[in-house]
Amino acid sequence: MKVKTNLYDQIAADIEVQIAQQVLRVGDKLPSLRLICERYSVSQSTALQAYYQLESKSLIESRPRSGYFVHRSPNRNLGLPATSTPVHGTAGDMHDLISRVYRDMGRDGAVPLSLGVPALALLPVAKLNKGLLQATRKLKGSGLEYEQVQGSEHLRRQVALFYSGEGRSLGSDGLVVTAGCMDALSLSLMAVTQRGDTIAVESPVYFGILQLAKSLGLTVVELPTHPQTGIEPEALKKALMTKKINACLLVSNFNNPLGSLMPDEHKKEVVKLIQQYGIPLIEDDLYGEVYFGNERPRSCRSFDDSGLVLWCCSVSKTLAPGYRVGWVAPGKFKDEVLRLKLYHSIAGTTITQEVIAGFLETGRYAHHLRGLRHTLQANALRYSRAIAEYFPEHTRVSRPQGGFMLWVELDKRIDTAMLYDRAVRQKISFAPGAMFSLQNQYSNCMRLSYGMPWNETIENALRQLGRLII
Amino acid sequence: MKVKTNLYDQIAADIEVQIAQQVLRVGDKLPSLRLICERYSVSQSTALQAYYQLESKSLIESRPRSGYFVHRSPNRNLGLPATSTPVHGTAGDMHDLISRVYRDMGRDGAVPLSLGVPALALLPVAKLNKGLLQATRKLKGSGLEYEQVQGSEHLRRQVALFYSGEGRSLGSDGLVVTAGCMDALSLSLMAVTQRGDTIAVESPVYFGILQLAKSLGLTVVELPTHPQTGIEPEALKKALMTKKINACLLVSNFNNPLGSLMPDEHKKEVVKLIQQYGIPLIEDDLYGEVYFGNERPRSCRSFDDSGLVLWCCSVSKTLAPGYRVGWVAPGKFKDEVLRLKLYHSIAGTTITQEVIAGFLETGRYAHHLRGLRHTLQANALRYSRAIAEYFPEHTRVSRPQGGFMLWVELDKRIDTAMLYDRAVRQKISFAPGAMFSLQNQYSNCMRLSYGMPWNETIENALRQLGRLII
Numbered sequence: 001m002k003v004k005t006n007l008y009d010q011i012a013a014d015i016e017v018q019i020a021q022q023v024l025r026v027g028d029k030l031p032s033l034r035l036i037c038e039r040y041s042v043s044q045s046t047a048l049q050a051y052y053q054l055e056s057k058s059l060i061e062s063r064p065r066s067g068y069f070v071h072r073s074p075n076r077n078l079g080l081p082a083t084s085t086p087v088h089g090t091a092g093d094m095h096d097l098i099s100r101v102y103r104d105m106g107r108d109g110a111v112p113l114s115l116g117v118p119a120l121a122l123l124p125v126a127k128l129n130k131g132l133l134q135a136t137r138k139l140k141g142s143g144l145e146y147e148q149v150q151g152s153e154h155l156r157r158q159v160a161l162f163y164s165g166e167g168r169s170l171g172s173d174g175l176v177v178t179a180g181c182m183d184a185l186s187l188s189l190m191a192v193t194q195r196g197d198t199i200a201v202e203s204p205v206y207f208g209i210l211q212l213a214k215s216l217g218l219t220v221v222e223l224p225t226h227p228q229t230g231i232e233p234e235a236l237k238k239a240l241m242t243k244k245i246n247a248c249l250l251v252s253n254f255n256n257p258l259g260s261l262m263p264d265e266h267k268k269e270v271v272k273l274i275q276q277y278g279i280p281l282i283e284d285d286l287y288g289e290v291y292f293g294n295e296r297p298r299s300c301r302s303f304d305d306s307g308l309v310l311w312c313c314s315v316s317k318t319l320a321p322g323y324r325v326g327w328v329a330p331g332k333f334k335d336e337v338l339r340l341k342l343y344h345s346i347a348g349t350t351i352t353q354e355v356i357a358g359f360l361e362t363g364r365y366a367h368h369l370r371g372l373r374h375t376l377q378a379n380a381l382r383y384s385r386a387i388a389e390y391f392p393e394h395t396r397v398s399r400p401q402g403g404f405m406l407w408v409e410l411d412k413r414i415d416t417a418m419l420y421d422r423a424v425r426q427k428i429s430f431a432p433g434a435m436f437s438l439q440n441q442y443s444n445c446m447r448l449s450y451g452m453p454w455n456e457t458i459e460n461a462l463r464q465l466g467r468l469i470i
Numbered sequence: 471m472k473v474k475t476n477l478y479d480q481i482a483a484d485i486e487v488q489i490a491q492q493v494l495r496v497g498d499k500l501p502s503l504r505l506i507c508e509r510y511s512v513s514q515s516t517a518l519q520a521y522y523q524l525e526s527k528s529l530i531e532s533r534p535r536s537g538y539f540v541h542r543s544p545n546r547n548l549g550l551p552a553t554s555t556p557v558h559g560t561a562g563d564m565h566d567l568i569s570r571v572y573r574d575m576g577r578d579g580a581v582p583l584s585l586g587v588p589a590l591a592l593l594p595v596a597k598l599n600k601g602l603l604q605a606t607r608k609l610k611g612s613g614l615e616y617e618q619v620q621g622s623e624h625l626r627r628q629v630a631l632f633y634s635g636e637g638r639s640l641g642s643d644g645l646v647v648t649a650g651c652m653d654a655l656s657l658s659l660m661a662v663t664q665r666g667d668t669i670a671v672e673s674p675v676y677f678g679i680l681q682l683a684k685s686l687g688l689t690v691v692e693l694p695t696h697p698q699t700g701i702e703p704e705a706l707k708k709a710l711m712t713k714k715i716n717a718c719l720l721v722s723n724f725n726n727p728l729g730s731l732m733p734d735e736h737k738k739e740v741v742k743l744i745q746q747y748g749i750p751l752i753e754d755d756l757y758g759e760v761y762f763g764n765e766r767p768r769s770c771r772s773f774d775d776s777g778l779v780l781w782c783c784s785v786s787k788t789l790a791p792g793y794r795v796g797w798v799a800p801g802k803f804k805d806e807v808l809r810l811k812l813y814h815s816i817a818g819t820t821i822t823q824e825v826i827a828g829f830l831e832t833g834r835y836a837h838h839l840r841g842l843r844h845t846l847q848a849n850a851l852r853y854s855r856a857i858a859e860y861f862p863e864h865t866r867v868s869r870p871q872g873g874f875m876l877w878v879e880l881d882k883r884i885d886t887a888m889l890y891d892r893a894v895r896q897k898i899s900f901a902p903g904a905m906f907s908l909q910n911q912y913s914n915c916m917r918l919s920y921g922m923p924w925n926e927t928i929e930n931a932l933r934q935l936g937r938l939i940i
Contacts, residue, residue, distance in 0.1 A: 125611060129606045144791060348794065
C-alpha cells in the first residue's frame with residue numbers, strides 16, 4: 001500500500017475503514033472536529049480537510065448545527081460485469097437507435113444520463129470567456145486569419161509542455177491540432193487504413209468509432225475486454241495471428257463505455273505486439289485526464305519508440321466540447337495526417353485554439369482538472385451506490401478508475417432498447433448497450449453518465465429507472 | 471443598356487466615356503465640382519459622389535488643393551486568355567509546388583500575391599470581436615456545449631433568410647453547417663462518390679479540389695473552360711456522352727483561378743444535363759458574394775428542382791477565414807452528409823457559428839460586403855492596369871466580374887514554376903499555373919490575388935515581377 005503523505009488522508013482513511021467495518025454505521029454521528037484534533041494531534045483545518053474528503057466521497061454528510069453523520073453505506077456490493085465475449089457475424093444496425101438517443105437528448109426537462117460530456121455546471125465558463133477576450137487581443141487579426149494547417153504553434157507548444165512528464169517527449173512539431181478527438185481519430189484512420197482493411201477495437205466501445213470505421217469501409221474485429229483492465233494482450237495476439245489486422249484502435253485509459261484502464265504492463269505488451277506485426281495503433285486517450293488515482297495513467301505512446309502509435313486527445317470531455325479543439329501525435333504518419341487535414345478542411349478554428357493554449361499556459365487547465373476529478377470521483381461513488389440501492393438483483397456495474405461513465409449489466413432477459421423507450425416517456429435517457437457494438441449484442445446493458453452534479457433529481461431518476469427494469 | 475437610376479451614375483458614366491474616347495487625357499484636370507453642379511443641375515454632394523465613383527475605379531485621382539485629374543488610362547489593352555484546352559494523360563505531381571508556395575506565404579516581408587483570402591485590412595475585425603462578446607452572452611454556456619450536428623439553428627435560419635431572394639427557397643432545415651467551404655466540398659464528395667468514380671471539373675481549377683478528389687481515389691476529368699463564361703455546357707455534354715461521369719464539381723461564380731462567371735443560360739443547361747444523366751452537381755459558390763455587377767449572380771441550385779445540386783458556400787473568403795464557418799445545402803443527399811459530418815467531427819465550433827448568425831441578422835454582413843465589393847472592384851482595375859503597364863508583350867489577363875483573382879497567361883516559353891523561385895528571392899510570391907491542374911499544364915500561367923489594399927509596395931512588386939519575366 002502506498003504510504004499516505006498527508007495527515008488528513010490518514011485520518012480520512014481510518015474513518016473510511018471504520019465505516020466499511022461497520023464500527024461506524026449509517027446515521028451514526030461522527031466524532032466532533034475538536035475530538036479529532038485531540039486524538040490525532042492535528043489542527044482544526046486538518047481535521048476539517050479529512051471530513052471534507054469523506055464528504056466528497058459521499059460517505060458522511062454534514063447536518064447544519066448538528067455535526068457530521070455517516071451518510072450511507074451500500075446495502076450490497078454489486079458484482080463487476082464479466083470480461084466481454086464479443087460474438088461475430090450477427091451484424092445489427094444500431095444507427096436508428098443512436099439517432100433516437102441523440103434526438104431525445106436535446107429534449108427539455110429530461111434527465112440526460114446518456115450525456116457524453118460533463119455537465120456545463122462543471123465547466124469554467126467565465127474563465128474561458130475571459131480567455132476568449134484575451135485571445136482577440138493577442139492574436140493578429142483577432143483570429144480572423146487562417147491558422148497554420150498543423151494548428152496553432154502556441155497550442156502545440158503548450159500541449160507538449162503539459163505532457164512533458166510522460167515517457168517520450170511530444171515536441172510541438174510532432175503534434176497536429178484537430179477539431180476535437182473525433183477529427184483526430186478520423187484523420188488517423190484515413191491515414192493508416194484503406195477501404196476493405198480490418199481494425200481491432202475493444203468491445204463494447206464508443207459507437208462513434210464503429211460508425212466511422214464502417215463509413216470508411218473497414219471491417220471491425222471486436223476484442224474481449226475486461227471492465228477494469230481493458231483488452232487482454234493475449235486476445236489481441238491471437239487476433240493478429242489468425243486474422244489480417246491492419247490497425248488497432250484502443251481507448252487505453254477509461255474506455256467509453258467500460259471505464260477500463262489498461263495496466264502499464266498490458267500497454268507495453270500491446271505496443272510490443274503492434275511493433276512485431278508492424279501495424280499502427282490509434283490510441284484514443286481523451287479521458288486520460290479524468291483519473292481518480294494519484295497520477296495520470298501513461299499512454300501506450302509513451303512506451304513506443306517506433307512511431308507506430310497515433311496518440312489522439314482533446315479538451316472536449318474535460319473543458320470545452322463546443323470549442324472543437326483536439327490533437328493527434330501521429331508519429332511516423334504525420335505527413336499523411338497533415339495532408340488529409342489540409343485537403344478536408346484546410347485549418348481549424350483559430351481563436352478557440354488560442355484560448356485553450358492560454359488555459360494550459362497559465363495553469364488554469366491543471367487547476368480546473370483537479371476540481372473536476374474530485375467531483376467526478378465523488379459522483380462515481382454516489383451514482384454507484386444509488387444503482388446498488390435501486391436496481392434489481394443480479395445487476396452488475398463497472399468500477400471505473402476515471403472518466404464519467406458507468407457500464408451496467410442487467411439480467412439477460414432485459415432488453416435495454418425497449419427499456420429506453422419506457423424511460424424516455426418518464427423523461428430519463430440513457431445509452432442502451434446495443435449502441436456499443438456492431439454485432440447486435442449487449443442488449444441487456446446500458447451506459448450511464450455521472451457527469452451531472454449529484455442531486456435529488458438524479459437520485460430520483462435512478463430510483464425510477466431501477467423500478468422500470470422488470 | 472440598363473437605365474441608370476442615379477444622377478451621379480450618369481455623370482460618372484459620361485466622364486468615363488470622355489476618358490475612354492480621349493476627350494479627357496491622362497493628366498488632364500477635370501471640371502471643378504462647381505462646374506459639374508451647374509452643368510448637370512445637381513447638388514455638390516451628387517457631383518462629389520460621381521467623382522468618388524470614378525476615383526474608386528482608379529480613373530481619376532484627387533490632388534490636395536488642386537482638384538481632380540485623369541489618373542491613367544491603360545497604354546494597351548491586354549487580350550483575354552483563350553478557352554482552356556486541358557490535356558489528359560500527362561499527370562504531374564503539383565504537391566511539392568503547392569507545399570513550397572504555402573511555406574513561402576508565411577514568410578515575413580514578402581508581398582503575398584499568392585494569397586487565397588482578402589487581406590486583414592479589408593475585414594471588419596472590431597465588429598466581429600464585438601459579435602464574439604455578444605455571442606458569449608447569448609449562448610447557453612457561452613458556446614462551450616456541443617452544437618447540433620446539423621449546425622446552429624440560428625445560423626441556418628439567417629443563411630436561409632439572406633438568400634431568400636434566390637429562385638428556390640433554402641429553408642433552414644435544408645442546410646448543414648460546415649467548417650468552411652472545403653469541409654462542405656469534402657462532405658459532399660464523400661456523400662456522392664466512391665473510390666474509383668470519375669468527376670468533371672473546370673480547368674484550371676482550385677488545386678484544393680484536385681487534391682481532395684485525388685485523395686478520395688477519384689479520377690478527375692478537366693473540362694475546357696472560358697475565362698469569362700466558365701465551362702461550355704456542350705463540353706460537359708460531350709464528356710457525359712463519352713465517359714462514365716459520376717458527379718460534377720463546378721465553381722459557378724467567379725471560379726478560382728479564372729474568375730469566370732457562368733451565364734444563367736449555361737447554368738440552366740448544366741442543371742438540365744445533370745438531371746438528364748441523374749448525377750449530382752457539387753456547386754462551389756464561395757465567391758458569389760463578391761460580384762462587381764448590379765446583383766448577386768444566381769446559383770445553379772436556384773435552377774434545380776431535382777435535389778441533385780449540393781450548394782456549398784462559406785464566409786471564409788469574405789469575412790472570417792479563421793472562423794471556419796461554411797454550409798452546404800445538400801438537396802436529396804442531406805441524410806448522408808449529416809451522417810458523415812457526425813462520424814468525422816461530431817459538430818462544428820459553436821461560438822463562431824453564433825457570431826456569423828448575428829452578423830447576418832443585423833445586416834452587418836450585407837453592409838460589409840458592399841464595401842468589400844467596392845474595394846475589390848477598384849483593385850481589379852488597378853492591378854490589371856499595372857500588369858498591362860509592366861508585364862511583357864503577349865501577356866494575356868482575365869477580366870473577372872467578381873472575386874479577387876487574376877489569371878495571367880504569359881508567353882508559352884515562360885515556366886512560372888521557375889519564375890516563382892526567382893520572385894520569392896525578391897520577396898514576391900504568386901501561385902504558379904501548374905498548381906491548378908493535375909495534368910502538368912498551365913506552366914506559362916499564374917494566379918495573382920488582388921485581395922490586398924492597393925499601394926506603392928504592390929505596384930512595385932508588380933513592376934518587379936514584370937521585369938523578372940524574360
